Amino acid sequence: MTTALKLVIFDVDGTLVDSQGDIVAAMAHAFDRAGHPAPAREATLGIVGLSLDAAFPRLAPELPAEMHGAMVEWYKEAYVELRSRAGAAASSPLYPYALETLTALHAQPETLLGVATGKSRRGLDKLFEAHDLGRFFVTSQVADHHPSKPHPAMLRAALAETGVEAHDAVMIGDTTYDRDMALAAGVPFIGVSWGYHDADDLTGAAAILRDFRELPEVLTTIREAAA
Incomplete structure (x- = not known):
């Protein structure tokens, strides 16, 4: 059979x-670019698993949708930079x-x-x-x-x-x-x-x-x- x-x-x-180190750092960078206080580490890790376009509205519901879109791009840029510095194996x-x-x-x-x-x-x-x-x-x-x-x-x-x-x-x-x-x-x-x-x-x-x-x-x- x-x-x-x-x-x-x-x-x-x-x-x-x-990969939590780079995730938290990239999130902090995106919020800094937006001029908005970064969420607590626990809050950031709490949205890991969601797509970024779903994560930012949860973390900063008071910000407009266009800002969420910009923050997605700022997050991605920061994450790529952090990964390139250490290498993906060490970064994650x-x-x-x-x-x-x-x-x-x-x-x-x-x-x-x-x-x-x-x-x-x-x-x-x-x-x-x-x-x-x-x-x-x-x-x-x-x-x-x-x-x-x-x-x-x-x-x-x-x-x-x-x-x-x-x-x-x-x-x-x-x-x-x-x-x-x-x-x-x-x-x-x-x-x-x-x-x-x-x-x-x-x-x-x-x-x-x-x-x-x-x-x-x-x-x-x-x-x-x-x-």
Whole structure:
């Protein structure tokens, strides 16, 4: 009997890599250019995962839409500059055991890997190049082509590209946006404890990872329960 393909989809910032330093600095730069007080660090990290055009209205709802648009561009400029100084690998380091876990999952013939991120295509490609990650993923969904999380469009596109049914996929992320996107798409959700949202807020998750090395066993448990 042929084993059905399974799709494991990862968020990026706060799940695979820790880019909070550059995110906070770039956000502070954008608010400085706007002449507006920067949000607290916790508030900035709280919107990670949203597309930038959705993030700025949340952080500064009192500012006009045209200013939000300008701040998006100022943020991007600052982020690119910060990344170029340190290099993407140092700017956004992988979390412990992320690479080893991706390597192990990629070696399973029945397991496909994907990404669903609020990053731009350019930003994701730079990160993939820096960490040599592109070889792992058969589908990668980015903010350029979809509504912001938690809209399920990214996951629906990943499922369509791979031909995998929603119940045979899983979404792994660190934020309530990832969770809500997964639930809206009918995809089981696994939370991680090391990201930018409090793990206690990730209610409805099939599991919460405390260490990347737990993932293969958690996936097996979820698959057996669904069989």
